[in-house]
Amino acid sequence: MQEKVALDNVLTWLAAEHSAANSDSFEKLGCALEILASLGLTAVQRFKILELFLLRTSQLQAALTIELAAASLPLPTDLRQRADRLAEAFGLLARGFVSVVIGLSRSAPLTVPHHPAHVAWLAMRSLHKQAQTSMLACSPLPADLWQNALNTLRLFQADQGNPRLTDEFNRMLALAVAQPESYTANELAFLIDYLQATPTKTFWLSPQDAPPHSAWWLDPSRDQPPHAVARRRPSAHETNLFIFDCTPLAHMARAHLVELTSGTPPVTLGLPPAATTEDFRNTLSCAADRWSGPSKRQQARRPGNYRVEICASAGALWHYLGGDGKANMEAAYPLATSDWLVTNESGGGYALFHVAGPCAGLRSGTALGMRLLESNTWSVCLVRWVRSDNSAHLELGLELIAATAQAVRLAYHGTNASVPALLLPAQPTLQRGETLLTLRGQFSPGTFTLLAEDVSGIHLCDCETGQLAMLTSSIEIFEFTRRSPQSVR
Incomplete structure (x- = not known):
């Protein structure tokens, strides 16, 4: 009787209308999925319910992505919580689909919708969406994400007729090595759409082969994102690695850019309509460079441990630098600066984390002012990447554009x-x-x-x-x- 009541509660969430603007929708979504995991259902019954949940959760993700694309960092607490809960829900969905695969017969005909090959792909699809949601919110990737993805791949990759599983994993890898923290949420959403619309051209290598400079590798024993061979070569005795190269994807993206620049409509190439815009062509060009392999650092990093002041308001910075002939206007804009700690630096940039003071309007690609505490000289920097463990914590990567302005x-x-x-x-x-x-x-x-x-x-x-x-x-x-x-x- 209790199990029937619990199942009714799960189905009630599915039957109700939900809004991405309502925090309660996300909280109840997680509760419903946890209840579903505890019910003694058959594998087929569980699969049918999970499939409906994936559809509804994906709809919430699409609506939330629009809101994230319009926001700057740090995200409002409520928006950040909704994104985190949505990512958790996708993780629960992936776990549920894996449990379904374990309970299904691998001898079932491939035409059956709940064949293990299809369900395994849905598990990987859920993990990919979990990663997307965290990336769009500039949140850290969930714990165990990469190990869960690799375990799913290893367990079910051998199933015949299951190329979608590998393709989904390849898209997840391509998004990770494109350095998602260096894009705005709007640019990242376009990149997600691009990867979904195109065949994922990734070249897999044997661990026994000498990997090229452009390759990346994953260690299945560790929950870590891909490592660039150019930055950190794997040890020769590590023979259980996943090694891949996204260079074919880079070639395809550059071929698309040539076509788009010549005026070929995106629909002809099977690409999202937004590919006509200059912003998204720039995004794709940047991603293609990274899929070709990480660039070699031109300048060595060195540790830093000193405080600086950041002015993220373009209007205030203009006045600080003598706009309208009035120098040293800090007193007129007392809330435009914040304190940060430099953690490492090179001749061309800095990595910092927020210490105190108001900060808003941050996103990749914005310009801001930076100066040493007690200094009157503002440098101009470009935000290259943003990370945020929570709504109160921010890290920035800055490129120095000019020492003065x-x-x-x-x-x-x-x-x-x-x-x-x-x-x-x-x-x-x-x-x-x-x-x-x-x-x-x-x-x-x-x-x-x-x-x-x-x-x-x-x-x-x-x-x-x-x-x-x-x-x-x-x-x-x-x-x-x-x-x-x-x-x-």
Whole structure:
């Protein structure tokens, strides 16, 4: 009798309407799956219910992804909790499907929907969705994720007619080695759609072979993400490793980019409609570079243990750097900075974690200011990656763009408005002259007047735009040439 009541509670969740904006939906989802795991059902009965749960949970994921794509970091506590509970639910689904496979007969015809080969794929699909949800929320991957995936692969990969299991695992690997923490949630959602829409071209190698520089490896005895051979070669005596190479996937992505750039519609290539946009072509290009193998670090890292101040507000940073001719405006923007600890650094960047103070609006691709405590000099950095163990903890990877900058305005000829920008000094090592950093959408080929204001007056100079030096989802950096001597008014 008690088991019937419990089953009714499980089915009640399935029959009800659920909203991704309602935390209660996610909490009750986890409870329902835990109850389902405790019921004494046949393998076929359990499978049919789990399949319905996977459908409903995937619908919640699709709705939550839209919300995550619009959010910046740190995520609001409620949104973070919903994402974490959704990831936990996918983990419970994977565990349930594995238990179903164990209880099914492997001699069943392949046409049966609940054949072990099909159910094993659903288990891997659930684990993949668990990873996707955590990545979209910039959360750490759940404990035992990789071991669960590898165990599922090893147990059921030998089933005939089960290529989908390996394909799903390959997509999971491709997403991991693309460095998901370096994308915004919107960019990552596109990459997930791209991998789902295309055949996953991954080359598997024997542990006895000498792996190429571009290969990656997994140790099934450890719950760790893929390691790059270029960064850490496996020991020669380790013969139980999973070694793979995503170079074929990189070649396919670059071929798609050539087609898209030439004007081929995405639908013709079987790609998501968003592939027409420049943002997502940039995302795919970046992923293709990483699927080719990790780049070699140009500069050695060294430990750091000192505090810095971060200004993540573009408007406040512009004023701090002398916007409108008013230097040292920190007092006017007291809530725009926060304290961080540098944990390691190189000549070109830093890794930091948040210590104190308000921080909001962080996402990969944004520009921010950084300075030593008690210093008056702001450096300009680009956010390369973001990680967050919880809503109160943030880690950043920053690329140093310029050691100094000047706040200026641009007035494009033929318009009546001016826009704020940061004037970055020339970088001879990159064979690059002066550049301008603006928020996304301000770059326009043509002529403009550069306005810089200080205590001596307003400095004007007619200029002409050059080529884009950097483009992210949040900022543009472009070269320019001065066409006339600077005048002061």
